[in-house]
Structures are given as C-alpha cells and as structure tokens.
Amino acid sequence: MYQYDQYDQQLLDERVAQFRNQMRRHLAGELSDDEFRPLRLQNGLYIQRHAPMYRISVPYGLLSSRQLRKLAHLARTYDRGYAHFTTRTNVQFNWPKLEDVPDMLAELASVQMHSNQTSGNDIRNITADPFAGVAADEIVDPRPWTEILRQWSTYNPEFAYLPRKFKIAVNGALEDRVVLRVYDIGLDFGRDAAGNIGFRVLVGGGLGRTPILGEEIAEFVPWQHLVTYCEAILRVYNRHGRRDNIWKARIKILVKALGVAEFRRQVEAEWAHAKDGPDTLTEDEVARVAAHFVDPDYATLAGDDLGYRHELAGNKAFAAWAKRNVRAHKVPGYASVTLSLKKTGTPPGDITAEQMDLVADWADRYSFGEARMTHEQNVVLADVRQSDLHALWQLARAAGLATPNIGLLTDIICCPGGDFCSLANAKSIPIAQAVQARFDDLDYLHDIGEIDINISGCMNACGHHHVGNIGILGVDKNGEEWYQVTIGGQQGNATALGKVIGPSFARADMADVVEKLINTYIEHRHADERFVDTVRRIGIEPFKQRVYGSEHPAAQRKVANA
Amino acid sequence: MPKLIKNGRVVSDDRTLLTLAEGETPAEVAVPAGPVLVPLPVWLARREELAARAAAGELGVWLDAGEDPAALAGDLAQLAVIAVNFPKFTDGRGYSSATLLRTRLGYTGELRAIGVVLRDQFNYLTRCGFDALQPPADRYSDAELEAAVASIHDFSEPYQGAVTPGQPLFRRARRAA
Numbered sequence: 001m002y003q004y005d006q007y008d009q010q011l012l013d014e015r016v017a018q019f020r021n022q023m024r025r026h027l028a029g030e031l032s033d034d035e036f037r038p039l040r041l042q043n044g045l046y047i048q049r050h051a052p053m054y055r056i057s058v059p060y061g062l063l064s065s066r067q068l069r070k071l072a073h074l075a076r077t078y079d080r081g082y083a084h085f086t087t088r089t090n091v092q093f094n095w096p097k098l099e100d101v102p103d104m105l106a107e108l109a110s111v112q113m114h115s116n117q118t119s120g121n122d123i124r125n126i127t128a129d130p131f132a133g134v135a136a137d138e139i140v141d142p143r144p145w146t147e148i149l150r151q152w153s154t155y156n157p158e159f160a161y162l163p164r165k166f167k168i169a170v171n172g173a174l175e176d177r178v179v180l181r182v183y184d185i186g187l188d189f190g191r192d193a194a195g196n197i198g199f200r201v202l203v204g205g206g207l208g209r210t211p212i213l214g215e216e217i218a219e220f221v222p223w224q225h226l227v228t229y230c231e232a233i234l235r236v237y238n239r240h241g242r243r244d245n246i247w248k249a250r251i252k253i254l255v256k257a258l259g260v261a262e263f264r265r266q267v268e269a270e271w272a273h274a275k276d277g278p279d280t281l282t283e284d285e286v287a288r289v290a291a292h293f294v295d296p297d298y299a300t301l302a303g304d305d306l307g308y309r310h311e312l313a314g315n316k317a318f319a320a321w322a323k324r325n326v327r328a329h330k331v332p333g334y335a336s337v338t339l340s341l342k343k344t345g346t347p348p349g350d351i352t353a354e355q356m357d358l359v360a361d362w363a364d365r366y367s368f369g370e371a372r373m374t375h376e377q378n379v380v381l382a383d384v385r386q387s388d389l390h391a392l393w394q395l396a397r398a399a400g401l402a403t404p405n406i407g408l409l410t411d412i413i414c415c416p417g418g419d420f421c422s423l424a425n426a427k428s429i430p431i432a433q434a435v436q437a438r439f440d441d442l443d444y445l446h447d448i449g450e451i452d453i454n455i456s457g458c459m460n461a462c463g464h465h466h467v468g469n470i471g472i473l474g475v476d477k478n479g480e481e482w483y484q485v486t487i488g489g490q491q492g493n494a495t496a497l498g499k500v501i502g503p504s505f506a507r508a509d510m511a512d513v514v515e516k517l518i519n520t521y522i523e524h525r526h527a528d529e530r531f532v533d534t535v536r537r538i539g540i541e542p543f544k545q546r547v548y549g550s551e552h553p554a555a556q557r558k559v560a561n562a
Numbered sequence: 563m564p565k566l567i568k569n570g571r572v573v574s575d576d577r578t579l580l581t582l583a584e585g586e587t588p589a590e591v592a593v594p595a596g597p598v599l600v601p602l603p604v605w606l607a608r609r610e611e612l613a614a615r616a617a618a619g620e621l622g623v624w625l626d627a628g629e630d631p632a633a634l635a636g637d638l639a640q641l642a643v644i645a646v647n648f649p650k651f652t653d654g655r656g657y658s659s660a661t662l663l664r665t666r667l668g669y670t671g672e673l674r675a676i677g678v679v680l681r682d683q684f685n686y687l688t689r690c691g692f693d694a695l696q697p698p699a700d701r702y703s704d705a706e707l708e709a710a711v712a713s714i715h716d717f718s719e720p721y722q723g724a725v726t727p728g729q730p731l732f733r734r735a736r737r738a739a
Contacts, residue, residue, distance in 0.1 A: 006738070007737060157720070238658045
C-alpha cells in the first residue's frame, strides 16, 4: 500500500498543528461556534447527540496491521472500546472528548492516517473497489489513480468550501463494486482498443433526499488528464452550484438543471484551458505511485489446496462460511476472505478494539499485513492462502467475525441512526437487529439467497437505502419514528433505485414487513432467481398486496421528508 | 486606520468600500473621493468616467461572490486593485474567481479578499492568488492580526498546483519512490 514520503508526512504534521491551534482558539473563545464549525468538520469532528463524533478517513479502504492496532488503541484510550465502520470506508468514534481530538489526530498521523475532509462541503474520502489488485475481472488497478486523486483533493485550496459535500468513487473492473452511479463523480477505469489506460466519467449521482443516478459526460479520457478533468468539473460546480438551499446544493441538482449536454459543454470548455497544463499527470508520477501497489510476494502454489478441499467436504459449518465469505483470487492457491461485522446482536459495522487487534494479527500472519474495509461495512483479508483458510476460520469464529452471511439477508448495511446521530429522524440499529433476530435460521438464510437490506435513519441516506434490494428509511411524523420501505433497488452494474411500496410503518412492525416481502418472493421466485430479479420480473404490486393486505391504499401517502 | 495583510505584512489601509444601498443605482450613485473600491456594476456602467481614477491607482473594483471575473477581462491592465467579496466564509466561489483572474485572465495587480475573511482561510486564499487579505474591521485586534499572518504558511509544500505554487508537488520536487 501507499507509504508516505517526507512531503506527505510534513503536510499531515502541519495539519495536526493547524487543527490543534484552531481547537485551542475555539476553547479560548477566540473562534465562535459558527466559525469553528466548518474547520472542525473538515477534520471529521461532529457535535453529536451524546458526545462529539470523530470520523477518520481510510483512503480507498486500505488498512495496514499497524493502522488497525492504532485504531484499537484509540478505541481503548479515547472511546468506549469499539469503533464503527461506515459505508464510505470511514471509521467513526462516538464517544471522544472534544479537546482530545487533536491528540487523536496526532496519533493517527504517526501511522500515516488522518481525518482529512471526512465531513464539510469539500472533496471527501475517495472510495475504490475493495478487491482491487486481486479481482479476476480487474482491467486497471484503481488504487494508484485513487491515491493520485487523494493527494490532489487533500487541502485543495480552491475546493474546500463547495456548495455541498462531494464524493468520488473509482472502479477499474468489469463489475462495479463501488456503486459508481450514486457518486458526484464516478470514474470507471479501463483501456481503449490500443490498450491505453483511461477512464469513463459519470457525474451527478447521489442518494439523499433526491436520489439520482449519475450520467456519463465522457466516454474515455486518457489517464494524463485525470486531475485536470476532475478540476474542470469541480470548478463548474464550485462557481455555479446552488448555495441558496442546502437541499438543492449537490452537483446532481446542477446537472439536472442544466441538462447533461449543457453541463458537459461547460466542463469541456473549462477543461480546454487546463488540458495539458501543469496538472497533467506524468509517467514518472504515475509510476512512483503505482510502485506502492505492486503484488505482494505470492508463493507459487500448484492450484487449489487439497487440505482445503478436504475440510470443505468434511465440515458443513466451514463449507457454509467458505461459500459466503471466501472469494476466488487471481493467484492459484490463494483466496480473499470477508470477515463479517454483521453478527446478530451487534450493530452492523461495529468492531471492538480486541477484534481490531485480532484482525491486525491475522493480517500479519495470513495476508501480507493488510486489510480492507468494504462499503458493505465488512473487512476483507485479500491475500490468504487456501491452506490457511481453516485456521483463519476457527480464529475468526472464536472472535465473532465469521458469521457466514456475506451477501445474505442478515448482512445488513446500516447507518448509526438515531441511537447516535443528531441528524437522524429515527433509529436504524434496532431495525437491523429485529430483522437479524427474525431470520436467525442459517439454512433458511442460504435458501433466501443473495439480498441486500439497507437501512438509513434519515434521508441523508448513509445506509444507501435507495440501492438496497429492500431499503428502509427512518422518517419523522409528528415526533414519532416511522419507516418507509422501498424494494427493487440494486447496486453493481445494474444499479437501480428502489420504489416506495406504500405508507410507512411503526418500528414494531418492521420485522413482519420484511418477512412478508421475503415470503412473497419465496412464493413467486423461479429457480435460482434472486429477490431483486423477482421484483424486477413481477413488479412491486404482489409485494404491496401482501404487506398491506386489504388496507392497501389506492394512492401512496406521501411522507413529507422522504 | 483600518488594517489589512498585504504580501504577508500588516499594513494600514484607508480604501473605502462603496456598496449600493437600497434604491441607489450604479449609474447614479455618488463615488466617494479618495481610494475606493466600487462594485462591478458601477464600473461597468461608468467605465469612461472612472478610468482616470483607476489608472491613478485610486479606484479599484470589487466583485461579489457570484460575479464573473471575465466581465473585467478588457480592463485588467488599468486596474491596480480588484477585490473579491466573501459574503460568508463558507461561500467558496471567490477561490475560483481569484484562480481565474490570475491564471486565465492574467491579472497581476493587487487581489484583495474582502468580506468574511478569517485567518483560517489565509493559506487557501493566498494559494488561489490573493495577495491582500482584509478581515472585517472589528474581527481581530492588532496583536491578533499580527499573529494571524502565520496562518498564511500553514502548509509549506502543498500537493496541488494552484496559483501559488503554480506547479503540483510532483513537478516541483523529486519524490521518493
């Protein structure tokens, strides 16, 4: 993974000093709450429901074992012994003290980590394919390009006070594993007919109150222009994006208002000035960054490991785990393992300090010292020998990290919701737990098959509910918590937004509602048909009928803040 | 006398800022004598009348956050001072205005940040080409303003090419592989 040189480290050390100074002036009354707010947000510090919330960046989800141990240390020293992994590959601490945060940042800086621009109206942490470098369908490794963009966006002086937050995702494989079309900019790397690297540009996607899928504005831009092209988009947005209404300030609204063709014309006109200018990437710089992402020192193995095959045949529990949590690897004899943070009874994405230390140990022992976070809020050990899988499974099982549910109903994507977040309209974790408790039979889970349930506690959509096969959104009605349900959303190459099935539900009804949706699917599905494909084929009406029964309303009742 | 930071030093400044009050029009508003910054619409309406004062360095133009710097493209050689207003410090349009004035339009005179300009923006402002930083008159004591100068240098070797420095780090430095 990328290792800082003296320049990276100096910049980060200067950031620590800057933020320490800002915190000191704030505590001394020299910086008002209003003046301090955008500064603390650009350093990932929120003032939350119970305490400050501190959001740490994990650029494109990559973590070294040393960094994991530092996170464990922070959890123990400054928090309550655990952390939350988010859908944007950030790490959140929910109980730090305000005045401790500069010290936490300094500790992070000692292991080349930070909380740069994890909130605020700036360019946020950039996400990339969690299986970068090991996926068989990869065309271009997204990591060097993402790191180049990380450096360009970090402390970028022109784009720190945008109309609204700005999120970029990078993919470089046949399968879209980052949900490109829900990002402000989605960059899809590939090669042209001559084999040259370049990228397709999608702009104007986003979830939130007005979910919109991004549209293509460039089919193939050669790699040299990565920074200048992004800069042109950002400048058009910074100058012309709406600033009068926070709900209309994302770039998607500007793209919609102008139309894609006009937006593209403005970007191209802006880009014409910067193209081939100083920010044009050089082969030397790309090679320098890419050298940090070469393959680890894989052993030459004959192919599938016989001991592994033997354990699979003889151990049903191990085989169930391998089926869901182990992925094929491009190198013979290796596999990628997903450690599940979705054990029933634990808030999705939460991980204890002890677990982080253990994952660090396993990374060192089995996976070249690295781990990856996924936007589904799990952890991947990407480079494990097949011959080590059984041992790793036993260790993970003892630590509560081997729930064999990756991609299944209980692998729920969920924001912290009203238990922690001051923006939330409703709690989300109890819904996840009620659904997980209802579907606790493993054989039944495997029979239901692949399904994404996404839960957000408000329309900011941190749980990406619009793209869940079943999406659950917490809404506030007259001070009470209600839940609106969508079905048919999907991520991946066929990314789609779900449709609302009808009026919202009380919390106590939610497990029943999900069960009725699943039963409807079971009754209608064809062999080997996934939930979302059944919804696609038969439409939402049969699901509505089942859920609402005779009370099925003629017209959907609109929820005010949905 | 009010103070501002010019090229990294605290200096006195007595330039008045003309704003249009309710009912005043660009064509008719009285332009004060002495050093002054006039709003863009006043300049555009009365360019010929004001040209001599601009050429003498006495009169400059201020752009509001949403105003297009290209409106001044033909006038840059005669303007010794252009200011860009930050109505809120979270309104970042002025950073792009300054970048365009310096890089696209080639403006080389004084470029002044006015409005809600605070020390925590100084580094980004100067990197986008501002050489004069004018916080609200009552925001900082003299001592605080002197101390605030240090914020200009919060980051010594930034990653990006901007106005200053113009080249990105990978072109300025030989970085370790």
